Amino acid sequence: MNTANTLPAIDYSKILYVTDLSESGRKAFPHAARIARICNSQLTVFHVVNPGKLEVLLGFASDDIWHELANRSVDEARELLVSRKRDDVEIKSSVEQHCEEYFASESGQPVLSYEVKVDMGEPLEKILEEAHSGDYDLLVISKHGNRASVKDAVMGDTARRVVRRCEIPVMVVPLSE
Secondary structure: OOHHHOOOOOOOOEEEEEOOOOOOHHHHHHHHHHHHHHHOOEEEEEEEEOHHHHHHHHHHOOHHHHHHHHOOOHHHHHHHHHHOEEOOEEHHHHHHHHHHHHHHHOOOOOOOOEEEEEEEOOHHHHHHHHHHHOOOOEEEEEOOOOOOOHHHHHOOHHHHHHHHHOOOOEEEEOOOO
């Protein structure tokens, strides 16, 4: 048998989909979900809250909560942030809602189970930490291209750095025009 034309068996049993919950970040979810369905894979939806940009989260908590956060460990602060509400929607629920909106449009498809994880930290480091410690076979991320620089216009800075440093295959989904 000629093995030169034989493809290696690739098993995507665990897929990590990374989202920042932006509209452009949502573009990669159908790709991750479809691959997970086809491969009967476990799908993890991962969102990182960047403490360096906590001003984005000001609407999630009162001044008392921010004071309490400053006096807690990172793990306790993360749990507190995840449980806080903004417009009656928890951060984690926002991630879950993001998934459910897609599944609602996919009626008739087999049910796909997934896990939602929310972490706090510098996004690149947390994404790589999760990708490398979670025994994943594929990471799916959307490129953002915020056009802060020429290289970021082609691919968002976080996606570009994930591709460069990730030790597992990475699928970068382009934005639709």
